[in-house]
Amino acid sequence: MKSSQDEVHPLWDDFCRDLEPVSGSGELTALKDKYLSRSRGLVSLELRNLKALSPQNRSEAGRQLNALKARVQAALSKRQAEFKEREHRLQLETEQIDVTLPGYHFVQGGLHPLRQVWREMEEISVRMGFTVMSGPEVESDYYNFEALNIPTGHPARDDQDTLYLANKLLLRTHTSPVQIRTMEKQDPPLRIVVPGRVYRRDATDATHSPMFHQMEGLVVDEGITLADLKGTLEVFLKELFSADTRVRFRPSYFPFVEPGAEVDISCIFCAGEGCRVCKGSGWIEIMGAGMVHPRVFQMVGYDSEKYTGFAWGMGIDRIAQLKHQVDDLRLFFENDLRFLRQF
Numbered sequence: 001m002k003s004s005q006d007e008v009h010p011l012w013d014d015f016c017r018d019l020e021p022v023s024g025s026g027e028l029t030a031l032k033d034k035y036l037s038r039s040r041g042l043v044s045l046e047l048r049n050l051k052a053l054s055p056q057n058r059s060e061a062g063r064q065l066n067a068l069k070a071r072v073q074a075a076l077s078k079r080q081a082e083f084k085e086r087e088h089r090l091q092l093e094t095e096q097i098d099v100t101l102p103g104y105h106f107v108q109g110g111l112h113p114l115r116q117v118w119r120e121m122e123e124i125s126v127r128m129g130f131t132v133m134s135g136p137e138v139e140s141d142y143y144n145f146e147a148l149n150i151p152t153g154h155p156a157r158d159d160q161d162t163l164y165l166a167n168k169l170l171l172r173t174h175t176s177p178v179q180i181r182t183m184e185k186q187d188p189p190l191r192i193v194v195p196g197r198v199y200r201r202d203a204t205d206a207t208h209s210p211m212f213h214q215m216e217g218l219v220v221d222e223g224i225t226l227a228d229l230k231g232t233l234e235v236f237l238k239e240l241f242s243a244d245t246r247v248r249f250r251p252s253y254f255p256f257v258e259p260g261a262e263v264d265i266s267c268i269f270c271a272g273e274g275c276r277v278c279k280g281s282g283w284i285e286i287m288g289a290g291m292v293h294p295r296v297f298q299m300v301g302y303d304s305e306k307y308t309g310f311a312w313g314m315g316i317d318r319i320a321q322l323k324h325q326v327d328d329l330r331l332f333f334e335n336d337l338r339f340l341r342q343f
């Protein structure tokens with residue numbers, strides 16, 4: 001006859017029957033509770049009942065119960081491990097990534113070609129010791145014309161050229177008003193450049209736009225001469241285009257400078273040989289410049305006996321057109337991506 005020690009406790013069969021259909025961790029915990037919970041567990045109850053047995057029977061039955069308890073615990077742990085393993089496998093299956101899938105294409109933006117040229121012009125200026133300034137696009141007649149020695153009746157004030165707003169305001173027709181605004185606030189010496197938008201009442205075509213961009217420059221100090229103007233602009237233009245660019249000054253008239261000049265560079269397409277772009281002349285007009293008119297200094301309260309200076313203004317769009325060989329100004333403002341992506 002087998003000793004009771006070798007016999008499996010009858011609860012084991014119950015437990016096995018209960019364990020069989022268990023399919024998840026939650027049910028498993030409930031099952032563990034049913035058999036092993038300290039207060040209500042079936043095995044625990046049996047263990048508590050041992051007290052009622054005689055000492056000989058008690059140790060036998062105790063061993064049997066402890067063996068049962070160990071088997072139950074082992075069976076629970078094994079099933080628990082199986083669940084864990086299944087969960088992990090499921091996770092691996094559902095979370096797998098296909099590393100052969102092509103990646104997303106993130107479209108990267110870029111600076112507009114005009115902004116690129118604008119920045120390049122600023123950078124050259126800063127390297128040369130200039131400070132970058134800005135001013136309002138909505139201006140008064142005083143800053144746009146009057147203080148710049150542009151008298152009433154001057155053709156530049158004409159309705160044909162200027163976009164007037166209400167209350168005697170207007171859209172600045174050039175960046176020159178910032179010369180006045182800066183000189184009103186600062187004493188010489190002064191070395192500034194002013195890039196910005198300007199507006200004129202022009203019909204749009206390949207070379208005209210009602211809004212375009214200029215960069216103004218102004219230098220004021222004691223003893224500034226026309227030679228400084230020529231040297232400065234030559235250095236700037238050689239940096240901007242190329243070291244072999246030649247620069248030419250032609251006398252011209254702007255009310256706020258005296259003498260005034262129109263500045264040409266040797267044609268960057270034919271190196272001065274003469275081509276379609278320079279219309280056979282070998283030169284391309286690039287900016288207006290001149291020595292600051294004494295009356296302009298007087299308008300801002302500078303001592304025109306003590307100080308001299310020079311100023312210039314050039315079209316950023318025009319320079320971008322030349323640098324990138326864009327023959328129609330409108331391309332810069334239409335924002336057609338096929339055009340913009342080339343820069």
Ligand code: PHE
Binds near residue numbers: 173174254257
């Ligand atoms: N303001 C002038 C223009 O709009 C350019 C210029 C600036 C000329 C400074 C001389 C000196 O055309």
